Amino acid sequence: MEPVYDILSEWGLPLTVAQLIVMLAVATAVLIFTAVSVMFMVWWERKISAHIQVRFGPMRVGGWHGWAQSIADGLKLLLKEDIIPAGADRLVFALAPMVVFAASLAAFVIIPFGPGLIAGDLNIGVLFYISISSLTVVGIIMAGWSSNNKYSVLGAIRSAAQAVSYEVPLVLSVIGVIMTVGSMSMTRIVEAQEGMWFVVPQLLGFLIYLTAAIAECNRTPFDIPEAESELVAGFHVEYSGMRFAIFFLAEYANMFVVSAIATTLFLGGWHGPLLPGWLWFLLKTYFIYFRHDVAALDVSQTAGRSTHESGMEVPTAAGLAEYGDYRIDPGVKRFLVLGSGACDCDSRCIFPDGGLHGGSLSAGGPGQKHRALRHRIGLCLLRRCRAVCPA
Known part of the structure; x- marks a missing residue:
């Protein structure tokens, strides 16, 4: 960010104002990238699910394979009525989705999309991610308790218990990478993988991380906090309209973050031949995400020992x-x-x-x-x- 600060200083802006402008620009870029990425991820997930289930999936909105279906769904949620239950704690009910979404967005600060393409190269980047990802539990508990609904409370308790349980193996899975590099800086970890990706010597840690990450995101088969047959929709059962959309965005943003962290720690980050570094990073990240999606759907289809x-x-x-x-x-x-x-x-x-x-x-x-x-x-x-x- 130093070149940006130098340019703003040449325009005669004070350092505080320059820092504020940079922070707003980064936040806006992260929001736009998150929204576009989530729309693409949701559309692609629905298409994959449809093909696995011998269906077509979205085909109408936008023309080619219904690519604009996610945009239509977002507009629908934006225009729907925002309902707050009569017995709910209105302040906590309104703050809960903001807390969850803010925790998911804050993790984007330490993701190195390419050489120099990182908002904040912290020397405790891994520790920052582990700490900030734990804050989503606070927002989930707030949402479940403030809704004054037994299904919401049970879903929130389940989600918190699962997140805390799988936080331990997730932390243990990255210790090997930290010990190998000798630093928790995301940039230094990527630079250390220039010769060989850490997925080779740390294969067990990579597999443990993927399993714990799927559980952290409440994806199948670890979707107990949102079991429709028992809890209707989990901790956000009372949410509607844009508040529900914020929870939805936070969930998929968190899935992108855990995939990006896996790419950074184990798959060499931006390293790759021919293509630009940022493109390699996105390809690896989406590959990890789609692998989660296909694996989860396949597990649900083959859960039984036999037909x-x-x-x-x-x-x-x-x-x-x-x-x-x-x-x-x-x-x-x-x-x-x-x-x-x-x-x-x-x-x-x-x-x-x-x-x-x-x-x-x-x-x-x-x-x-x-x-x-x-x-x-x-x-x-x-x-x-x-x-x-x-x-």
Whole structure:
């Protein structure tokens, strides 16, 4: 920043005014970069999720693959009514999203985007990041407590407990890098990786950092603080409009920050051939973020040990989609059970699961109910099945 101060001093501006102008310029640049980056990250995440789930995702807004969908969503949140619950602490309720967002933005100060492209090259950069990232817990507790909602309080407590728990392995994972370089300055750490990235000698630390970072960001499978089935939406369930958008921006800004820190500490920062340093830094950072996204979605899809465990019981007679046991009418020809009890599904999306009460398919006597052989549908395989169902 010294050349900037020199230019402003030549214009006759006092040093205090020059510092204020530089601070405002840096803050504005960080805000613009964060907003644009979050819009791109949200759009790309939705497209990746859609392709994994055999969907198209956003396609209409903006033309080409719905690239402007995030802009439309942001405008929608900006124009929505801002509602504060009747029993909420209005002051704390209003300050909570600001605290979380400020903590996420403050971490951008020590990120070296390139040679000389750093807002503040602190000699305690790593310690500053660890300290400032812990302040998000304060804002989350404020949001949960001030909402006067039991779901918000439970979500805030869960989020705080998870953040504190994974803070320890995150700190331990970067100690090896600090000991190797002998400094906590982000710039010196990047310069020390000119010959070899630290991901090679510190592979275990890199993997531990990624796991702890995913948990810090409350991403799948560590999304317990925002479990919709239990807590509706977590600590920000009572927030709407622009206040909710601020929480949303803070969450994705935090994901970018942890990816940028991983790039700085383990992937050589701006070092790379041919391309400019800042471009290499962004490519590595977005690669780490997208790797988080794809890995998380893949984990949620393959959480079960087998398709049998994640299956859903269905009756054998075709057309019956409700749960329960049904008897097979001998006159019905369209059912999924062959004489040997095997399934007629080539893709193995549907497979036998034994008979009713542990029995097998039997003809039964006059006036008796027939025993239906139950089947299961493997949901993980069925979503990718393109074959014509034999039923």
